[in-house]
Amino acid sequence: MRLSRRLLVTAALVAALLPDTTLAQKKYDPGASDTTIRIGNTAPYSGPVSAYSAAAQAMAAYFRKINDDGGINGRKIDFVSIDDAYAPPKTVEAVRRLVEHEQVLLIFGMSGTATATAVHKYLNAKQVPQLFIQSGASKWGDPKRFPWTMGWYPDYASEADIYARYIRQQMPDAKVALLYQNDDFGKDYRDGLRHGFGDAAAKTIVAELGYEPSAPSIDSEIAQLKASGANVLVMAAVGRAATQAVRRSAELGWQGMRILISPAINVDVVLRPAGLENARGLISTTFRKDAYQDQWADDPGVKEWRAWMAKYNPDISLANEFYITGYSMAQTMADVLRRAGDDLTRANIMRQAASIDRLALPLLLPGITLNTSASDFYPIQTFRLARFDGERWAVFGDPVGVDVK
DSSP states (O other): HHHHHHHHHHHHHHHHHHHHHHHHOEEOOTTTTTTTTEEEEEEEESSSTGGGGGHHHHHHHHHHHHHHHTTTTTTTEEEEEEOOOOOOHHHHHHHHHIIISSOOOOEEEEEHHHHHHHHHHHHHHHOOOEEEBOOOOGGGGOOOTOTEEEEEEEHHHHHHHHHHHHHHHTTTTTTTEEEEEEEEEHHHHHHHHHHHHGGGGGEEOOOOOOOTTTOOHHHHHHHHHTTOOOOOOOOOOOOOHHHHHHHHHHHHTTEEEEOGGGGGOIIIIIIIHHHHHHHTEEEEEEOOOOOGGGGTTTHHHHHHHHHHHHHHHHSSSSTTTTHHHHHHHHHHHHHHHHHHHHHHHHHHHHHHHHOOOOOOOOOOOOOOOEEEEEBBBSSOEEEEEEEESSSSEEEEEEEEOOOOO
């Protein structure tokens, strides 16, 4: 009996010390293995907003750093990025290739509202995560109807609402003219601006003009908006159109307030081609540190970013803000993958993406963190207002929370 009891005790001890294989079991969906996590992406490496592909290039460089450091939970990142030229039909072709042939685990960091919309229903039907889109369209925060899609930027309608509030405070008798891209992206700003002015919108917004993303010039639209007699110009434009709007409004001697939306505040890509003096006095919003500015030179997170830029992107200007965005977005994706552990199923990836709790990224402004839940797919919901002084964006006022969804 004693020997029997001793054997039972020994067996129990051995069982307690052995790992629980049910808890430690690895789970994989296509694109994941013991050694690799394959991530898909589309970006406009060509076309009218090709400058925006810099964010995807920054993501690729950040994942190279991760791989050089040993990967995530021992797995290397295989980042497969395809040019879609900012053309929705090409996006559809590229994403189908990524999902059905490249067998990626998820789609990450797509650039553009129209392009992401083109594959929105397809990816949700396939139950493939469409994570952290480079777009603030309101539609990306709809977990009930589209539980596999999540944006990253603050949503555009809420940003426009902030501009309306600021205009009301600064210019109670304002007459507003709006230039907007004639698609879901621009219409979110249009609708948010109307929402912000409420019952006074009809008399406050005296002119609205939409432009097509492929339009070679928007000079005539700016001239028409100036002729309306408006003393506030809101430019819901990106890329070449944003550059033209800033330059042309200055050339025409616009004397009132000019507001430029946050996706277009890149100094190197948008403002320098427009002429920095032409951009002086612009109002916008931001949630990131201008990591290339001397005011942040001693910030630990900025020092780390600059060291990364020197090693992985030595020929890129520090003032190219897409390398701040891409770096921060890749850090967000890496956080989700780390927390997913060995359960690299698409369902668990979405669970982790929908449970971000006060994630403080090193290049976000102090007090701004990422937060999500199963019912809240808007990771960033806080801004700072900023004014361009001819060289840099200077933030002012307190952080502004948004929620007009």
